[in-house]
Amino acid sequence: MKNAWTPRPGEPEIIRVYVDMVADLFHYGHVNFLRQARKHGDYLLVGVHADETVMSYKRRPIFSMDERVASVEGCRYVDEVVSNAPLRVDRAWIEHHEIDLVLHGDDFSSEMEELCYKTPIEMGIYRSVGYTPGISTSEIIARIRAGA
Numbered sequence: 001m002k003n004a005w006t007p008r009p010g011e012p013e014i015i016r017v018y019v020d021m022v023a024d025l026f027h028y029g030h031v032n033f034l035r036q037a038r039k040h041g042d043y044l045l046v047g048v049h050a051d052e053t054v055m056s057y058k059r060r061p062i063f064s065m066d067e068r069v070a071s072v073e074g075c076r077y078v079d080e081v082v083s084n085a086p087l088r089v090d091r092a093w094i095e096h097h098e099i100d101l102v103l104h105g106d107d108f109s110s111e112m113e114e115l116c117y118k119t120p121i122e123m124g125i126y127r128s129v130g131y132t133p134g135i136s137t138s139e140i141i142a143r144i145r146a147g148a
Contacts, residue, residue: 015041018099020085020116022054024061025140026071029132036129037103038077045097046072047085056087057112062141090119100125107131 019037023030023046038044048068054061061068065083072081086093089102102120104113106128113121113128120126 014043015100016043016045016098017041017101017103018045018047018089018094018097019103020047020049020087020089021072022058022061022137023048023068023072024054024063025137026063026068026075027135027137027140029135030072031075031077032132033105033129034072034075034077040101040103040127040129043079044077045080045082045099046078047082048072049087050084053085053087062137087116088119089117091123094120094123094125102126103129105129105131 017037017040019034021030021033034044034046048065050065051061063071069081069083072078082097093099094102099120102117102125104117104126108116108128117126
């Protein structure tokens with residue numbers, strides 16, 4: 001993997017990993033995902049999608065953007081959070097943020113993967129990591145509705 005970031009002479013090479021997420025009702029599945037992502041590099045950049053972006057493929061988030069960003073910022077595996085991340089990760093985004101590796105959970109369909117990560121896939125810098133079974137924001141909402 002070629003590092004997009006070039007260290008100064010004598011500086012160690014840093015692998016910048018990027019993930020994006022909704023991060024609604026932040027839970028241990030999110031933490032597991034971020035822990036796995038951090039293991040792939042030295043610096044973890046997390047993009048949080050805007051409500052409008054999320055609503056293009058699922059329901060409106062319950063938490064506000066500020067609440068979701070604050071939750072992610074509080075996770076010890078995260079170095080930086082960017083709000084209003086794009087759904088489609090393009091070359092300009094990768095270059096602007098000096099991203100070396102793009103990761104996502106393996107819960108995405110191949111169609112969504114192609115839609116969102118076409119460029120990093122073509123660049124050979126995309127990988128998926130295991131999704132935490134048994135927990136999701138949708139599952140939490142269902143539990144609340146069921147009175148659990």
